[in-house]
Amino acid sequence: xxxxxxxxxxxxxxxxxxxxxxxxxxxxxxxxxxxxxxxxxxxxxxxxxxxxxxxxxxxxxxxxxxxxxxxxxxxxxxxxxxxxxxxxxxxxxxxxxxxxxxxxxxxxxxxxxxxxxxxxxxxxxxxxxxxxxxxxxxxxxxxxxxxxxxxxxxxxxxxxxxxxxxxxxxxxxxxxxxxxxxxxxxxxxxxxxxxxxxxxxxxxxxxxxxxxxxxxxxxxxxxxxxxxxxxxxxxxxxxxxxxxxxxxxxxxxxxxxxxxxxxxxxxxxxxxxxxxxxxxxxxxxxxxxxxxxxxxxxxxxxxxxxxxxxxxxxxxxxxxxxxxxxxxxxxxxxxxxxxxxxxxxxxxxxxxxxxx
Amino acid sequence: xxxxxxxxxxxxxxxxxxxxxxxxxxxxxxxxxxxxxxxxxxxxxxxxxxxxxxxxxxxxxxxxxxxxxxxxxxxxxxxxxxxxxxxxxxxxxxxxxxxxxxxxxxxxxxxxxxxxxxxxxxxxxxxxxxxxxxxxxxxxxxxxxxxxxxxxxxxxxxxxxxxxxxxxxxxxxxxxxxxxxxxxxxxxxxxxxxxxxxxxxxxxxxxxxxxxxxxxxxxxxxxxxxxxxxxxxxxxxxxxxxxxxxxxxxxxxxxxxxxxxxxxxxxxxxxxxxxxx
Numbered sequence: 001x002x003x004x005x006x007x008x009x010x011x012x013x014x015x016x017x018x019x020x021x022x023x024x025x026x027x028x029x030x031x032x033x034x035x036x037x038x039x040x041x042x043x044x045x046x047x048x049x050x051x052x053x054x055x056x057x058x059x060x061x062x063x064x065x066x067x068x069x070x071x072x073x074x075x076x077x078x079x080x081x082x083x084x085x086x087x088x089x090x091x092x093x094x095x096x097x098x099x100x101x102x103x104x105x106x107x108x109x110x111x112x113x114x115x116x117x118x119x120x121x122x123x124x125x126x127x128x129x130x131x132x133x134x135x136x137x138x139x140x141x142x143x144x145x146x147x148x149x150x151x152x153x154x155x156x157x158x159x160x161x162x163x164x165x166x167x168x169x170x171x172x173x174x175x176x177x178x179x180x181x182x183x184x185x186x187x188x189x190x191x192x193x194x195x196x197x198x199x200x201x202x203x204x205x206x207x208x209x210x211x212x213x214x215x216x217x218x219x220x221x222x223x224x225x226x227x228x229x230x231x232x233x234x235x236x237x238x239x240x241x242x243x244x245x246x247x248x249x250x251x252x253x254x255x256x257x258x259x260x261x262x263x264x265x266x267x268x269x270x271x272x273x274x275x276x277x278x279x280x281x282x283x284x285x286x287x288x289x290x291x292x293x294x295x296x297x298x299x300x301x302x303x304x305x306x307x308x309x310x311x312x313x314x315x316x317x318x319x320x321x322x323x324x325x326x327x328x329x330x331x332x333x334x335x336x337x338x339x340x341x342x343x344x345x346x347x348x349x350x351x352x353x354x355x356x
Numbered sequence: 357x358x359x360x361x362x363x364x365x366x367x368x369x370x371x372x373x374x375x376x377x378x379x380x381x382x383x384x385x386x387x388x389x390x391x392x393x394x395x396x397x398x399x400x401x402x403x404x405x406x407x408x409x410x411x412x413x414x415x416x417x418x419x420x421x422x423x424x425x426x427x428x429x430x431x432x433x434x435x436x437x438x439x440x441x442x443x444x445x446x447x448x449x450x451x452x453x454x455x456x457x458x459x460x461x462x463x464x465x466x467x468x469x470x471x472x473x474x475x476x477x478x479x480x481x482x483x484x485x486x487x488x489x490x491x492x493x494x495x496x497x498x499x500x501x502x503x504x505x506x507x508x509x510x511x512x513x514x515x516x517x518x519x520x521x522x523x524x525x526x527x528x529x530x531x532x533x534x535x536x537x538x539x540x541x542x543x544x545x546x547x548x549x550x551x552x553x554x555x556x557x558x559x560x561x562x563x564x565x566x567x568x569x570x571x572x573x574x575x576x577x578x579x580x581x582x583x584x585x586x587x588x589x590x591x592x593x594x595x596x597x598x599x600x601x602x603x604x605x606x607x608x609x610x611x612x613x614x615x616x617x618x619x620x621x622x623x624x625x626x627x628x629x630x631x632x633x
Binding site: 050051072074079082085087088089098099102103 | 525528529530531533534535
């Protein structure tokens with residue numbers, strides 16, 4: 001129940017700068033998801049927030065308090081670890097009580113809080129078991145329960161779902177989201193899974209090499225990515241990219257095909273200039289052949305039930321289109337496709353920044 | 357799998373294994389058997405050649421132990437020194453091992469190992485002079501302190517892998533939960549290395565119990581340990597082999613009994629379930 005403010009935050013490991021300079025404000029009660037590929041600094045940032053890592057520059061505030069040198073034990077943050085990090089020699093009840101005992105809380109109050117959190121998470125039947133006797137999903141809940149009982153200012157989650165199987169993951173994902181709405185606590189959630197980010201976040205922070213690429217609501221980062229990296233990272237399957245050149249009137253792919261129907265784009269690319277055209281698989285529509293932007297030679301078909309993924313080559317690049325399953329495309333067939341108007345993006349080939 | 361195991365070459369390997377194990381067993385157990393058997397023989401029989409296997413057992417050696425020497429007092433001395441130095445080794449070594457594991461700064465542990473590996477005679481003269489100056493020769497403390505040089509490195513090096521095996525995130529969770537480093541050590545780390553503590557205690561006990569040199573020089577007739585006292589059976593002209601063997605048998609008993617009692621602690625696996633299964 002506190003906002004977080006990071007100002008010009010720097011984190012180094014020896015000579016290696018993991019986070020060069022980072023500014024981020026997280027509002028009170030906000031559910032923020034830090035997302036990015038492995039090594040992008042998202043977990044490091046979370047550990048910095050927890051107080052498990054020192055800061056090498058800048059300032060960090062939790063609430064009104066500057067916590068730069070404050071040890072983890074005194075920050076009033078709770079963290080759910082990727083491997084759960086339960087205390088193996090303690091029962092579930094002891095695991096959940098431990099932090100409260102460290103704060104010399106009244107025994108009755110501890111018992112009440114543990115019971116309440118256990119009910120909330122449906123782990124009350126296991127309170128007297130050791131972690132060893134629990135399944136992965138149950139351990140995950142205990143780890144969350146351990147955080148909840150503390151009623152901390154900030155909740156931190158370090159990829160807590162990555163050790164669960166797919167079905168359980170979807171379930172716990174929904175539960176965490178529901179929990180966040182119930183608890184109204186500031187939550188920071190780290191994941192490399194963009195689906196988790198999209199489904200849970202109030203705001204998503206996309207990171208790469210320790211630098212924030214974009215901060216925005218799930219809709220914003222999906223609809224208006226700030227650059228090619230964000231565009232490729234958010235969305236599954238990933239956005240299709242194809243290098244194009246422009247003459248002020250028409251866009252031409254590297255294999256010489258012109259792309260009609262993208263005139264509004266063509267004007268943004270300077271004559272003889274080049275750009276990267278990006279279109280999401282779900283924004284490629286099957287159209288009559290004379291309106292087609294590309295004729296896709298289908299290489300591979302992946303039926304998903306709800307829709308079908310069609311793999312093809314677009315000017316030598318791998319591309320995917322998401323089409324209705326009723327079309328029953330077959331490999332070897334030719335499918336006329338065009339970007340849905342207003343849903344394609346242009347990126348600068350050098351910087352990757354979006355061209356508006 | 358079973359068809360592989362019964363291949364002739366594998367069977368040969370199994371046979372060689374068994375033979376080697378039997379040889380090793382004989383090498384280890386023969387002196388022990390000789391010691392125990394000899395303790396029940398008359399002195400002249402001990403040195404008989406060829407050794408007698410069937411003989412009239414006698415308790416004379418044990419009887420004379422208690423009659424001619426303050427054997428119980430020596431035993432008590434040994435217990436005080438051994439338990440004292442084992443405890444001291446644990447008190448110093450367990451936190452040291454935790455810190456070495458936590459910080460990954462290993463040189464202090466290596467220094468203790470070097471001290472352990474150095475010959476005891478290296479320490480003997482300086483210690484003798486030092487303890488003489490503070491008038492501690494012949495005290496239990498002189499023996500307990502010096503035996504900690506034996507016990508502490510054992511504790512550190514036995515516990516180190518146990519601490520290393522605890523997932524770091526468990527300590528970090530404790531930090532976030534509000535634990536000071538001292539509390540993490542006491543409430544989280546120590547309970548999780550309970551089996552390591554048992555193993556290191558036994559080893560420290562055995563090595564301290566059996567250590568001969570320091571007690572020989574730094575004790576007096578009141579504080580002499582069993583192992584140093586048994587040296588008295590070796591005379592200049594003749595050796596009382598029967599008495600020596602009876603003493604040796606009794607000396608060997610406590611570590612043996614201890615190991616049997618704490619055997620159930622020697623199972624590891626307490627850390628299972630800490631993290632993903």
